[in-house]
Structures are given as structure tokens and as C-alpha cells.
Amino acid sequence: xxxxxxxxxxxxxxxxxxxxxxxxxxxxxxxxxxxxxxxxxxxxxxxxxxxxxxxxxxxxxxxxxxxxxxxxxxxxxxxxxxxxxxxxxxxxxxxxxxxxxxxxxxxxxxxxxxxxxxxxxxxxxxxxxxxxxxxxxxxxxxxxxxxxxxxxxxxxxxxxxxxxxxxxxxxxxxxxxxxxxxxxxxxxxxxxxxxxxxxxxxxxxxxxxxxxxxxxxxxxxxxxxxxxxxxxxxxxxxxxxxxxxxxxxxxxxxxxxxxxxxxxxxxxxxxxxxxxxxxxxxxxxxxxxxxxxxxxxxxxxxxxxxxxxxxxxxxxxxxxxxxxxxxxxxxxxxxxxxxxxxxxxxxxxxxxxxxxxxxxxxxxxxxxxxxxxx
Numbered sequence: 615x616x617x618x619x620x621x622x623x624x625x626x627x628x629x630x631x632x633x634x635x636x637x638x639x640x641x642x643x644x645x646x647x648x649x650x651x652x653x654x655x656x657x658x659x660x661x662x663x664x665x666x667x668x669x670x671x672x673x674x675x676x677x678x679x680x681x682x683x684x685x686x687x688x689x690x691x692x693x694x695x696x697x698x699x700x701x702x703x704x705x706x707x708x709x710x711x712x713x714x715x716x717x718x719x720x721x722x723x724x725x726x727x728x729x730x731x732x733x734x735x736x737x738x739x740x741x742x743x744x745x746x747x748x749x750x751x752x753x754x755x756x757x758x759x760x761x762x763x764x765x766x767x768x769x770x771x772x773x774x775x776x777x778x779x780x781x782x783x784x785x786x787x788x789x790x791x792x793x794x795x796x797x798x799x800x801x802x803x804x805x806x807x808x809x810x811x812x813x814x815x816x817x818x819x820x821x822x823x824x825x826x827x828x829x830x831x832x833x834x835x836x837x838x839x840x841x842x843x844x845x846x847x848x849x850x851x852x853x854x855x856x857x858x859x860x861x862x863x864x865x866x867x868x869x870x871x872x873x874x875x876x877x878x879x880x881x882x883x884x885x886x887x888x889x890x891x892x893x894x895x896x897x898x899x900x901x902x903x904x905x906x907x908x909x910x911x912x913x914x915x916x917x918x919x920x921x922x923x924x925x926x927x928x929x930x931x932x933x934x935x936x937x938x939x940x941x942x943x944x945x946x947x948x949x950x951x952x953x954x955x956x957x958x959x960x961x962x963x964x965x966x967x968x969x970x971x972x973x974x975x976x977x978x979x980x981x982x983x984x985x986x987x988x
Contacts, residue, residue, distance in 0.1 A: 650725035658699030663692030676758035720750035738807030783849030830973030906932035
């Protein structure tokens with residue numbers, strides 16, 4: 615009987631699982647939101663904007679003072695729409711009993727602004743990084759400013775008052791054209807929310823860099839996931855906004871690249887000769903690695919001044935090579951760069967061969983070995 619009851623409850627547990635996940639996310643802080651608190655003045659009532667103008671004569675030039683009745687959406691009009699009822703303030707000898715934005719908490723001043731400014735890009739304010747970092751509306755905006763946005767400074771100078779690290783990066787050799795005046799921070803960032811996209815970060819980048827969108831037969835996983843894995847959009851000392859120069863950036867993921875790890879040999883001096891009485895050695899092929907190794911050990915012992923090496927030319931053939939020419943003069947043809955020859959050749963720039971790192975319709979290593987990933 616107990617087994618039947620447990621089975622009958624299983625579908626209900628499945629239905630409750632999404633709710634449990636949401637509750638768990640809320641409990642761990644994965645879903646973050648700034649709680650706004652609307653401030654009030656106990657006992658204060660409205661006295662009308664005319665009473666305010668008797669003392670505050672210079673406040674009529676701002677954009678808020680030019681609002682019409684319907685724009686207040688049925689709320690209190692005039693100065694008291696933002697500063698609260700003014701009755702106690704008018705009758706106070708110490709000019710207190712009024713909402714002063716410079717003295718309000720960030721969540722209180724934002725709550726006052728949110729009574730009207732809640733649509734469009736402003737609707738994400740409570741989930742944005744600025745709100746969660748206790749940035750208030752009046753840190754960036756002048757409440758009585760004359761322009762529509764009433765910013766204290768223009769973008770990007772306003773952003774740089776806090777984001778000085780990003781300002782420094784705009785002076786790096788590789789950067790977006792912000793200081794040249796062709797872009798602003800607001801082209802990518804919504805200061806009242808997050809990024810100017812409802813999708814992935816990559817989709818924001820592709821709004822301008824659409825040629826990297828694909829689809830490609832052979833895609834690059836970081837490109838499909840997040841452009842900022844490889845690029846720093848604010849600026850970099852590496853070319854193309856890369857977070858690190860080649861090949862070090864590529865080797866963070868492709869650490870086992872066979873070109874880099876291939877072993878080299880020290881070059882043989884040009885004056886080196888075969889031992890007396892030993893004829894020049896021609897390369898020989900063997901069907902097994904063991905036979906090739908035996909030949910390698912034999913000729914190496916007989917000719918200590920000559921470098922020999924083995925290579926698997928094909929899956930069924932091993933070849934032993936020497937570095938000597940038929941006239942017995944040793945050369946460096948097999949490895950002209952010495953013991954670090956492969957590192958020297960292939961540890962410079964991966965894009966010398968892999969030129970289309972964002973994606974291609976050709977494999978990254980063509981079987982013929984004669985083509986590039988174009």
C-alpha cells in the first residue's frame with residue numbers, strides 16, 4: 615500500500631520542482647532585486663506649487679516644471695510630486711519637513727523617480743548593477759536640470775567619474791572608438807539595467823560585427839558562447855581587443871597543440887664530419903618502430919658527431935634520417951632553429967595558419983596540409 619501511495623505522489627513532486635528551484639534561487643541570492651521604499655512625510659499635506667515659488671524662484675526652468683497635468687498620472691502635481699507634501703515645510707522655521715534628494719537613501723530616491731519613470735529601458739532598474747550597488751538617480755541626474763535627460767555630465771565623461779578603470783582602457787592601443795567620439799558607453803550599456811540586449815552578450819556584439827555571426831560548419835565555441843572570453847570590449851594592449859596576445863590566449867584552451875610540443879634537436883655545426891671510414895648515411899624506412907629504433911641506435915653510436923632522428927612518415931612506415939649531406943658536411947636542414955625550433959616556428963601567432971578564428975566552412979587542419987582556413 616505504501617508503494618502505491620508514493621507512486622501516486624510522484625507527478626505532484628515533478629510539478630513542484632520548478633517552484634522549489636525558484637525558491638532556492640531566491641534564498642541563495644541568485645535572483646537579485648533592489649527593494650525600493652517610497653519615503654513619506656508624516657502629517658504633511660499639499661499646498662500647491664505656487665507656495666514653493668515664493669521662495670524657490672529659480673526652479674521653474676527644469677524639465678519637470680514643464681509637465682502637464684496628465685503626465686502626473688493622477689498623482690500630486692508640481693514640486694510636491696517629488697518632494698512630498700509641503701505644508702509642514704512652509705510652516706517650519708528650520709526649513710525642514712521636506713524630501714531632500716541629497717539626504718535620501720538610494721532606494722528612497724529611486725522609489726520617488728519610479729512613480730513615473732517605469733517604462734522602456736527604465737523598467738529594469740531594480741535588477742541593474744547600479745541599483746544593486748546603491749547608486750541613486752541623483753548621482754547622475756540633476757532633478758531640476760533643463761535638458762530632457764538632465765544628466766550632470768555627458769556620456770562618457772559621466773560614466774568615467776566612477777568607472778575609471780574602463781576609462782584607462784580606452785587609451786590602450788586597441789580600443790573601441792569612444793575617445794574618438796564615434797561611440798559612447800550607452801551604445802552597449804543601459805545604465806538603468808544591464809546591456810542593450812535582451813539576449814546574449816554575443817548578440818549585442820553581432821549588432822555591429824555581423825560578419826562573425828555565421829552559421830559556420832566549423833564554429834569556434836567561445837564565439838558561440840561569449841565574445842568576452844577572448845576580447846575585452848573596453849580596451850586591451852593586445853591587438854583586436856584580445857585579452858592576451860597570441861599564442862598565449864589560444865593555449866589557455868589548446869594547451870596540447872602538437873606543433874608546440876614537438877621535440878627538436880640542437881643544430882650540428884657546419885664543420886662537423888662523419889667519423890673516419892664511415893660512408894654518408896642515406897635515410898632508410900622500416901615497417902615497425904622497433905626496427906627503426908634499432909637502426910637509429912646503431913648509426914647514432916657509430917657517428918657521434920652526426921644528429922639522427924626518427925619520424926613516422928605514414929602509419930605503416932618509420933624513417934630514420936641523418937642531417938648530413940652526401941659530401942659528409944653536416945647541415946641544419948632538419949631543424950634550422952635548434953632545440954626550440956618548433957616552439958620558435960609555431961609559438962608566434964596561431965592566426966598565421968588559422969586565419970578565420972571566428973568560424974569557417976573548412977576544417978582547422980586540412981588533410982592535404984596545403985590550405986588555410988579561409
